[in-house]
Each structure stands twice: as C-alpha cells, then as structure tokens.
Amino acid sequence: MLQMLERTVAHNGLVASFALVGLVMWIASIASHKLTFGRVHGSAIAILIGLALAYAGGAFTGGAKGIADVPLFAGVGLMGGAMLRDFAIVATAFEVQPAEARKAGMVGVLSLLLGTVLPFIVGACVARAFGYTDAVSMTTIGAGAVTYIVGPVTGAAIGASSDVIALSIATGLVKAIIVMVGTPLAAGFMGLKTPRSAMIFGGLAGTVSGVSAGLAATDRRLVPYGALVATFHTGVGCLLGPSVLFFATRALAGA
Incomplete structure (x- = not known):
C-alpha cells in the first residue's frame, strides 16, 4: 500500500508539490494567527518554512536543488520555476483597475527608478565593506539587493562566481522577508491606504x-497595485544591472 502511494506521488509530482505548499501555507496561516496575532503575515512564515525545508532536503540528499532532490517532491522544482511564477504575477496584475493605475503617473516611474538604483547602491556598498572589492562582485550583490x-x-551576464551569485540570491531573500514583515508594522507611518500609495511603495520596495x-x-x-509596479523591477534591474550599473561600478571601484 505504501509503495503504491509512493509511486502515485512520484508520477504526479506537480500535484504533490501543490499539496505540500498548501500544507505549508495552512501551517503558516495558523502560526500567524495564533503566535503573532496577524502582525506577521502567513506568507513570511511560509517562506521561512520553505527555506528550512530546502536546507533539510539538500542536507538529506546531498543535492543542490533543496527539497526538489527528494523524489517524492521533485515537482516542487517545476512549481517554483519561471513559468508558474510569471503566470501568478500576470494573474495578479489583471486585478488592477487602469484608471487607478494611471494615477501613479511620473511619481510611480520615479519610485521605480529609485527603488532599483538605491538598493543597488546599498548592496554594493555592503559588499565592499565585507571585502568584495571587485566590480563584478559588487555589481552582482548590489543587483541581488534589487x-x-x-x-x-x-552575475551570470558579467561572469561572477557561483559563490557571489549565491550571496546575491540570499541578499534578495533577506530583503523580501524584511519587506514582508515590516510593511504591516510601518503601514500607518507610510500612509498605505490608497492604490496610488501602494504603487509608489511597490516601486520603492521592489520585491x-x-x-x-x-x-496582503x-x-x-x-496587493494588485503594489505588485503591478514591483513586477517591473525584475525587467528594469536585468536591463540596468549588467550594463549601466556595472559600468558605473567599474568606473568608481575599478576592475
């Protein structure tokens, strides 16, 4: 019976991955309500659980794909891939009312540019402070802060090492978690009450x-308004990172 269940799950990896993510979200939602009284959103807790599962899966199998290296949960790699991620982003953006989106105007565009350049500068400066003084490493880690x-x-475009690329990913994940946890706490101070303010915030935060x-x-x-502008950060960052930002960093920091 157990072997039949294992075969069924292994042959339906994507379905099993949805079940796993649903279970994690359910546990995270309960933890959010019971332990933090809703102050920390369930998504933030779910990401922490996901990181722990990824580490445990990689340590258990000795692989490089986290829990996706476990045969029963191989579908997690497909579920977490670019296809479904981009589909979810586009589906979220379809909830936006065009009339409200136009209200952001040039302020939204400016916030998008500031939200791309300022995190890059902070990330590059932190990288230099910790000993990564070459332009390639500074640019890669700074781009991860976007x-x-x-x-x-x-990093792949400018020839960064795998260790530096891993650090850039970790930098972006830390930023995402900080924004998740900090937004509800600072919402009153930032005046997050209208679609326009949400779009400006999405442009500045970027993740x-x-x-x-x-x-949420x-x-x-x-949510749709903040996500609409934040979505553009990936495209803008991927365009500016290996070109304008890299050349500027190399001019200031040297090769």
Missing part, C-alpha cells in the same frame, strides 16, 4: 513577493 532574480541574472505579502497583511485590496 531582487533575488536580478542578482543571478546580472514582488515581499510587497504582495506585506500589503495590511489591506488585501492594495
């Missing part, structure tokens, strides 16, 4: 997962 997708894309989870814990109606 989003955890921009970091590896930029789709962090902005979406943070706004603040006001679910604002």
Whole structure:
C-alpha cells in the first residue's frame, strides 16, 4: 500500500508539490494567527518554512536543488520555476483597475527608478565593506539587493562566481522577508491606504513577493497595485544591472 502511494506521488509530482505548499501555507496561516496575532503575515512564515525545508532536503540528499532532490517532491522544482511564477504575477496584475493605475503617473516611474538604483547602491556598498572589492562582485550583490532574480541574472551576464551569485540570491531573500514583515508594522507611518500609495511603495520596495505579502497583511485590496509596479523591477534591474550599473561600478571601484 505504501509503495503504491509512493509511486502515485512520484508520477504526479506537480500535484504533490501543490499539496505540500498548501500544507505549508495552512501551517503558516495558523502560526500567524495564533503566535503573532496577524502582525506577521502567513506568507513570511511560509517562506521561512520553505527555506528550512530546502536546507533539510539538500542536507538529506546531498543535492543542490533543496527539497526538489527528494523524489517524492521533485515537482516542487517545476512549481517554483519561471513559468508558474510569471503566470501568478500576470494573474495578479489583471486585478488592477487602469484608471487607478494611471494615477501613479511620473511619481510611480520615479519610485521605480529609485527603488532599483538605491538598493543597488546599498548592496554594493555592503559588499565592499565585507571585502568584495571587485566590480563584478559588487555589481552582482548590489543587483541581488534589487531582487533575488536580478542578482543571478546580472552575475551570470558579467561572469561572477557561483559563490557571489549565491550571496546575491540570499541578499534578495533577506530583503523580501524584511519587506514582508515590516510593511504591516510601518503601514500607518507610510500612509498605505490608497492604490496610488501602494504603487509608489511597490516601486520603492521592489520585491514582488515581499510587497504582495506585506500589503496582503495590511489591506488585501492594495496587493494588485503594489505588485503591478514591483513586477517591473525584475525587467528594469536585468536591463540596468549588467550594463549601466556595472559600468558605473567599474568606473568608481575599478576592475
């Protein structure tokens, strides 16, 4: 009976991955309500659980794909891939009312540019402070501070080492978690009450997962607007990272 169940799960990896993620979200939601009284959104707790499972899966199998290296949960690799991720982002953006989106105007564009450049500068400075003084490493880690997708894309384009690319991903994940946890706490101070303010916040924060989870814990109606602008960070960062930002960093820091 157990062997038949294992074969069924192994042959339906994507279905099993949805079940696993659903279980994690259910546990995270309960933990959010019972332990933090809703102050920390369930998505933030779910990401921490996911990171722990990824580490445990990699340590158990000796692989490089985390829990996806476990045959029963191989479908997690497909579920977490670019296809379904981009589908979810596009589906979220379809909830936006065009009339409200136009209200952001040039302020939204400016926030998008600031939200790309400022995190890059902070990330590059921190990288230099910790001994990564070459332009390639500084640019890669700085790009990771924009989003955890921009970091590896930029690093691969300019020839960064795998260790530096891993650091850029970790930088982006830390930023996403900080935004998730910090948004509900600072929402009153930032005035996150309207679609326009949510779009400006999404442009400055930059991480789709962090902005979406943070706004969901603040006001679910604002999620599509914040995610709409934050989504552009990946494209803008991937364009500017290996080109303008890299050349600027190399000019200032040297080769």
